[in-house]
Amino acid sequence: MTSMMIYHPGDIFEDYAKNNPFEMGIFLEFTLPYYLTLNRGFYTFSVKENFFAPYLIKERKITFELDSRCRDSQSVPLREATFQFEPNDLNIWNYKYTVFNSGLRILIETFNDERDSIIQQIKNNGKEVMIALMQSCLEFILFKYNETSDGIHAISPSVYDCSHLSFNFVYSNFIIEYMTITGNLNTIQQVNDDSFREALNSDIIVWKAFLNESKYAFKTFDYKKSIIYTAIAFESFITSLIYSKTPDPNSYEKEGPNFLTIRTKVHKLMDNNYLKSKLDKSDIDYLINDIAYPRNDMVHGKVFELSNLRQKAEKSIEAFQILQDNWM
Incomplete structure (x- = not known):
């Protein structure tokens, strides 16, 4: 007025x-x-x-x-x-x-x-x-x-x-x-509770919980948490797949003295036909970078300005979604 x-x-x-x-x-x-x-x-x-x-x-x-x-x-x-x-x-x-x-x-x-x-x-x-x-x-x-x-x-x-x-x-x-x-009402609404009822009687899906927290963190401007939780969600998804589908999960952890990166784990899963995608590996690598690099920068102290994280958080969530939409 x-x-x-x-x-x-x-x-x-x-x-x-x-x-x-x-x-x-x-x-x-x-x-x-x-x-x-x-x-x-x-x-x-x-x-x-x-x-x-x-x-x-x-x-x-x-x-x-x-x-x-x-x-x-x-x-x-x-x-x-x-x-x-x-x-x-x-x-x-x-x-x-x-x-x-x-x-x-x-x-x-x-x-x-x-x-x-x-x-x-x-x-x-x-x-x-x-x-x-x-x-x-x-x-x-x-x-x-x-x-x-x-x-x-x-x-x-x-x-x-x-x-x-x-x-x-x-x-x-x-x-x-x-x-x-x-x-300042933003979440006062009702959603269908069928998925909640189903979830109560099944195992906890850790990666999905972290991803949804990341989305909410982004919505409420907590971009630091969003970046970190998207990365945790993606690595949780891959690790869950390794332990549920592969006969030797430990072989996806290290090669010799070196720990495998998340990108190498994804490539190995694809080479062994445990994971398939409509995307080629170069596109997948690009999307993984959008998820992993912002988190790695934060963990390794390469963030020098806390007010410019929105775009990185947004690209991280979008990259996760594109990967999920294209798994076969």
């Missing part, structure tokens, strides 16, 4: 605006279902022109306020953040909880010549634009949080954890020109 009204983000943001004038700003606010161990505070950083690509393509400042609060009489406890609880009814499992949680309010510096483009993009696909901007901020802030928290706490940054999505287009006097607020 559009509006022309005064927004009061609090003295700390208003003081910042007086000392750091900006043409326009995008103001985001949301709460998270966990407690960040940082002190309440106000923080600033600057970003390069590709930080919000393709929506905002300029260098700009970002400021944010972290606010942690104690909430009582909650019906749902929070992970590592439930302070106390008491029963509502002693006859059934029915409690109320006192929890700590944290919220972020983020101000993205924006320029007048970006205004019309952003408003049009929001009108065309508001939720996608909001998620993209929020996710970029969350990734940077929470990657830095994880980097400095000394292992006391760590968060996988995801807009899917936010209670709601709130987007405001403001001027330096905090008059709102454009505002939209939406809930």
